[in-house]
Amino acid sequence: MYKDEIANCYCAKAHRLEMIMTKYYNDKLAPFNITVCQYCLLIHIDAAETGSLSEIAKRANLDRSTLARTIKPLIQKGLAEDLRTNGARSSQMRLTKEGRAKIEEVRQAWLAAQHHIEEVMERDNLAVLDILLKQVEKL
Secondary structure, three states, X not given: OHHHHHHOOHHHHHHHHHHHHHHHHHHHHHHHOOXXXXXXXXXXXXXXXXXXXXXXXXHHOOOHHHHHHHHHHHHHXXXXXXXXXXXXXXXXXXXXXXXXXXXXXHHHHHHHHHHHHHHHXXXXXXXXXXXXXXXXOOO
16 A cells, blocks of 8 residues: 555655756766766856855755755865855855866766757657646745
8 A cells, every 4th residue: 555655656756856867967977076966056156146145045946054065065176165254144155267167177078968868868758847847846
């Protein structure tokens, strides 16, 4: 009884999909010593107008505490820096020159991973992900 319920659990299926996709991308980006989450975060930091953690968190769809934990390794690797001045309450992030270079270094591997997924899963099937995401965000 319970086995059938969990086998049909939509959350478990979505989690499995996320784990498989994340592992696939992470394997492709491993030679660059970066995870797909870190790569995407570099792009979000670069795209942020103010560089505030709140803006970056909103762009990346992460809560601030998860974002802070994820940014820490990027700072340690010298890919991002916190411009917070003494006494300031909030961080202001920006990419370093090395961070921008890392995006360029990793970009072709990320694009190759994207193209491979499109070949294996077919674009029409992948379009369903966008539709489902929009619907799930209404929950």
